[in-house]
Amino acid sequence: MLIGIDVGGTTTDAVLIRNGEVYSTAKVSTEHGNLLNSLLEALDAISRDVDPEQLERIVFSTTVITNLIAEGKTDRVALVLIPGPGVNPASYTFPDSFYLKGAMDYRGREIDPLDEAEIRKTVRLIQEYGFSRAAIISKFGQRNPSHELRIEEIFREVYPGCKLELGHKVSGKLNFPRRIATAMLASATREHYQEFVEKIRQALEERNIRAPVYIMKADGGTLPVEKSIECPVETIFSGPAASTIGALALTPEGQTSVVVDIGGTTTDLALILSGKPLLASKGAKLGDFLTHVRAFAVRSIAIGGDSVVRVKDSDTDAKLITVGPDRAGPAYCMGGKETTPTDALKFLGLIEVGNPKRASEAIKITASELGKSETETASLIVEKVSRMIADAVNEMFLEWEQEPAYRVWEVLQEKKARPENVFGIGGGAKGLIAEIAKKLGAKPVIPEYAEVGNAIGAAVARPTLTLNLHIDTEQKIYSVAEEGEIVSLNTTNIGNLNKIHLDEAENLATKLMRARARDFGIAEYAGEAEIVDSEVFNVVNGWYTSGRLFDVNMQIPAGLIPEWKRREKA
Amino acid sequence: MKLGLGKLRDVLKTGSGASPEEEKKKQAEGKDKAEKEEILKIENEEIKPETSEVNKMELKKTGLEPKEGPLSPADRTGVEKTGLIFFPAFDWAISPTHPEREERLLYTRDQIFEEGLMDLPEIAEYKPRLAEYRDIARVHFCVPDVKAQATTPHLIAAGSCLVLGDALMKAEVKNAFALIRPPGHHSMTVAHGNRGFCNINNEAILVEYLRKKYGIRKIAIVDTDVHHGDGTQEIFYNDPDVLFISFHQDGRTLYPGTGFINELGGPKALGRTINIPLPPGTPDEGILYVLDSLVLPILKDFKPELVLNSAGQDNHYTDPLANMRFSAQGYAKLNEKLSPDMAVLEGGYAIQSALPYVNTGIILAMAGLDYSCVREPDFKPGMFVQGAKDRKTLEEIVAAQLENWKNRDRLVEAEVAKHGDFYRRKKQIFYDTDMIQEFQEETIRMCPDCQGYKTIDSHAHRGVDDTRIFGVSIPIYACENCQAEAREEYRKRLIHPEYEYVYLQDKKQDEYRTYNIRTKRETVY
Numbered sequence A: 001m002l003i004g005i006d007v008g009g010t011t012t013d014a015v016l017i018r019n020g021e022v023y024s025t026a027k028v029s030t031e032h033g034n035l036l037n038s039l040l041e042a043l044d045a046i047s048r049d050v051d052p053e054q055l056e057r058i059v060f061s062t063t064v065i066t067n068l069i070a071e072g073k074t075d076r077v078a079l080v081l082i083p084g085p086g087v088n089p090a091s092y093t094f095p096d097s098f099y100l101k102g103a104m105d106y107r108g109r110e111i112d113p114l115d116e117a118e119i120r121k122t123v124r125l126i127q128e129y130g131f132s133r134a135a136i137i138s139k140f141g142q143r144n145p146s147h148e149l150r151i152e153e154i155f156r157e158v159y160p161g162c163k164l165e166l167g168h169k170v171s172g173k174l175n176f177p178r179r180i181a182t183a184m185l186a187s188a189t190r191e192h193y194q195e196f197v198e199k200i201r202q203a204l205e206e207r208n209i210r211a212p213v214y215i216m217k218a219d220g221g222t223l224p225v226e227k228s229i230e231c232p233v234e235t236i237f238s239g240p241a242a243s244t245i246g247a248l249a250l251t252p253e254g255q256t257s258v259v260v261d262i263g264g265t266t267t268d269l270a271l272i273l274s275g276k277p278l279l280a281s282k283g284a285k286l287g288d289f290l291t292h293v294r295a296f297a298v299r300s301i302a303i304g305g306d307s308v309v310r311v312k313d314s315d316t317d318a319k320l321i322t323v324g325p326d327r328a329g330p331a332y333c334m335g336g337k338e339t340t341p342t343d344a345l346k347f348l349g350l351i352e353v354g355n356p357k358r359a360s361e362a363i364k365i366t367a368s369e370l371g372k373s374e375t376e377t378a379s380l381i382v383e384k385v386s387r388m389i390a391d392a393v394n395e396m397f398l399e400w401e402q403e404p405a406y407r408v409w410e411v412l413q414e415k416k417a418r419p420e421n422v423f424g425i426g427g428g429a430k431g432l433i434a435e436i437a438k439k440l441g442a443k444p445v446i447p448e449y450a451e452v453g454n455a456i457g458a459a460v461a462r463p464t465l466t467l468n469l470h471i472d473t474e475q476k477i478y479s480v481a482e483e484g485e486i487v488s489l490n491t492t493n494i495g496n497l498n499k500i501h502l503d504e505a506e507n508l509a510t511k512l513m514r515a516r517a518r519d520f521g522i523a524e525y526a527g528e529a530e531i532v533d534s535e536v537f538n539v540v541n542g543w544y545t546s547g548r549l550f551d552v553n554m555q556i557p558a559g560l561i562p563e564w565k566r567r568e569k570a
Numbered sequence B: 001m002k003l004g005l006g007k008l009r010d011v012l013k014t015g016s017g018a019s020p021e022e023e024k025k026k027q028a029e030g031k032d033k034a035e036k037e038e039i040l041k042i043e044n045e046e047i048k049p050e051t052s053e054v055n056k057m058e059l060k061k062t063g064l065e066p067k068e069g070p071l072s073p074a075d076r077t078g079v080e081k082t083g084l085i086f087f088p089a090f091d092w093a094i095s096p097t098h099p100e101r102e103e104r105l106l107y108t109r110d111q112i113f114e115e116g117l118m119d120l121p122e123i124a125e126y127k128p129r130l131a132e133y134r135d136i137a138r139v140h141f142c143v144p145d146v147k148a149q150a151t152t153p154h155l156i157a158a159g160s161c162l163v164l165g166d167a168l169m170k171a172e173v174k175n176a177f178a179l180i181r182p183p184g185h186h187s188m189t190v191a192h193g194n195r196g197f198c199n200i201n202n203e204a205i206l207v208e209y210l211r212k213k214y215g216i217r218k219i220a221i222v223d224t225d226v227h228h229g230d231g232t233q234e235i236f237y238n239d240p241d242v243l244f245i246s247f248h249q250d251g252r253t254l255y256p257g258t259g260f261i262n263e264l265g266g267p268k269a270l271g272r273t274i275n276i277p278l279p280p281g282t283p284d285e286g287i288l289y290v291l292d293s294l295v296l297p298i299l300k301d302f303k304p305e306l307v308l309n310s311a312g313q314d315n316h317y318t319d320p321l322a323n324m325r326f327s328a329q330g331y332a333k334l335n336e337k338l339s340p341d342m343a344v345l346e347g348g349y350a351i352q353s354a355l356p357y358v359n360t361g362i363i364l365a366m367a368g369l370d371y372s373c374v375r376e377p378d379f380k381p382g383m384f385v386q387g388a389k390d391r392k393t394l395e396e397i398v399a400a401q402l403e404n405w406k407n408r409d410r411l412v413e414a415e416v417a418k419h420g421d422f423y424r425r426k427k428q429i430f431y432d433t434d435m436i437q438e439f440q441e442e443t444i445r446m447c448p449d450c451q452g453y454k455t456i457d458s459h460a461h462r463g464v465d466d467t468r469i470f471g472v473s474i475p476i477y478a479c480e481n482c483q484a485e486a487r488e489e490y491r492k493r494l495i496h497p498e499y500e501y502v503y504l505q506d507k508k509q510d511e512y513r514t515y516n517i518r519t520k521r522e523t524v525y
């Protein structure tokens, strides 16, 4: 049996899956200052009549990291930065930064050496200021981490108690400012997150639950909870990711769908293209900071069931309806003060919840301002809201089509897709999905269990894993971005380094991926690994090729565990 | 249930220390936007059926507009962003060890991505597209046809310029940088093959596209590549509305061996071509001197509607193909002072030691950001000083060209008086990459009402192959007499067996034809 739990902003949802089918669901309200309680309450509700021995897997998604950052409960981190030449670091907006001399270039060759005296002085200063943790990030540190490593050594010597985070271990991707932000957030949240995980472990022990526990990541994958301590920030935005995987689980295989999650204040959109959830081309934005955290492309628009409906004068004297972007409490028919889309839906009989008399009252007021009949007014509101959401969906597809391309074949490969299904979840979905789907020329889908689609997503999501291999045959080294180690090519069984072919580079990547999956305790999914892209460049000195650069990017993409597929076959 | 990203964001926003005033402002902006959208939507709904969404999107995507008269350029005051297309063509090379090969912009990619430049709010990154064949035919007589000269990478490089040109004209961006390859400034009107790594001329294609689509006329092109921009010069040599300024290493010491100060333009466009041959070894100081004392004053005087920069990066002190002493700081400063509406990458082959730093500097300068920390690993301020002798040479060139500029109208008058109805000149052109020798006779109609149409009789030898073509070109702002006469010229040649192909380039009518004499088949682009 599988359990999925999504600790959301207002409710915590849980499902129990048995023989590939939803067996039971539970919903408890989320207790704000204590997410752990909510999680356990939902867990107890869903597993009440279950023998703990029968549980095979528990997956949860949580906002714990997001909340920590939002509530400013993170720890202060001293940022030790080695920016080298380029953008003036004075333009960065990171707090608590200490800049050091030294520089690497794009191939990891040292441009400027470190200044050891300066480092020692800085470390002592960091200690004096009372920082208990520091993140050390150098520009192109992923191409050569020796500066970061040397500074780590000096820290160990001068200020041994300081907890350290190294940029190249956090992400191997290009983008120094994003690496700074990601390292900073990882360091700032790790201990609180660790405490949270420890409490979960204890709670499960008390309940005699020995099933493996996983946590959802922003890219829709699951990660063994012990492993997640290494990369706490990857668990941000796991709620929308869970919803998207839920949609994937509840729609036919291989189709293109847009997932529309209509809440009170906002509507979230995610895309599934030919059965594959779309990842954001760059990492997620967390607060004010752009990060390297791999996440689904999610677009949030400020419109929801509780958005305020207003009547405005236009230039041409005609009266117009506006919706949102603000919310002033619940809908009128739910005891609020303002007319909202929910009132319009209730008035038109498209939803069950809410007081019908109050809905009529609300629409009557708006209708008299607008100078139209009540039915007409309610329809206009629904029309308006669905139009805004449909426009946002179109914009999202357009944005995907317009993503930059750096290769001839990428420009030639005409990206084009429109949704076949509009998959509705969330409180406001019911009345609106049909209208939105009509505007998009797609089929509206509100599946059974849509209200716990997020928890289903958590329950049936499979692990994801990435591996970016960089090989420089001139320098005879390779590195795996995710692991931050620079390894000599002589340790591989590649014979002639000067004649490495792309398929040999890809073989090496595949081998490393298998080891990495084993390391993450997800060896059984190694077979799902695929090569996302690979490229090879000659290094030419004068008119001769003196080496080659390879980049091979692999992933175990987001998807569903086979247990769930079993149900489809049945 | 609902875990709204929007909610998270809201919480995060307040958590991140935004002041209540800022919050209010953001909300108010949001409201305004929502209201504007409302008005827009209602109008749309009345006029257009449901499917118009898709069409609109299609048009937005390709940059194409519904067919109608020329649009007018939008007002760019207050626009903040710099448009950028980075198209390194990682899967294209002339040959594996040719300087124009796959990884030319690889280290530039590494540097600008690592710097996070694409994340800057001042930068808007655009996606390249393919230029259409007619965009190429508007500028070139491609032998035998457009397809043969403009392969896919060429179409994408040119198309990238057009995407940014549109963004500029629609005021989505304040300026733009096409960081693209392959380059184009050595390509001339007739394209028999590859010259100086170029097949088609990206800037010229952009100029004619913008003129046709947005009705603009006066354009200045400043070529800062170390090589003389002979292709661009040739294409606009007789066009008084295009000011072409090129500075480059002295043609006596570097390919293509042209670009001397006496090359001033055709009879009716004298003084609208300004060449500044620089002594080898000229450092930042010298180039900035030329810019300040010659280029900027002339530009100010000419008052172009648009300034384009053929931004080659081979003046760099480490470039393997030339001998200049320009630095990344110098390039950034040059760009800041010139402040072009659009820069287009041309040459630059120090792919490790120069390009990553030069491009970072140019992007920051265009975006109005601080580039003071951009420098090459081995650069020391003051490492290159201008010699006194070279300084004097530069002063003389500047003085001579200022004089030419001042007297340009008189020069035109005197020159036009020397010719009758037609002005003819013979030329020899060598295509280094493809080893083609071309002989041309160019004829310009000396029209009192316009710049006159042009015909080119071109004979190319490549090994034992011989090709002869005839092309007729009608400028976009030609008079009707010239247009009629030129079209007749085209028609008359169609029965001449000495030519293999005959071309009509009617920019006024936006009509482009190629006639194959042997197959008697006409292609219309």
Ligand SMILES: [Zn+2]
Pocket (backbone or CB within 6 Å): B223, B224, B225, B226, B227, B228, B229, B246, B247, B248
């Ligand atoms: Zn030049």
Ligand SMILES: [Zn+2]
Pocket (backbone or CB within 6 Å): B225, B226, B227, B312, B314, B346, B347, B348
């Ligand atoms: Zn050049």
Ligand SMILES: [Zn+2]
Pocket (backbone or CB within 6 Å): B447, B448, B449, B450, B451, B452, B453, B478, B479, B480, B481, B482, B483
């Ligand atoms: Zn005329």
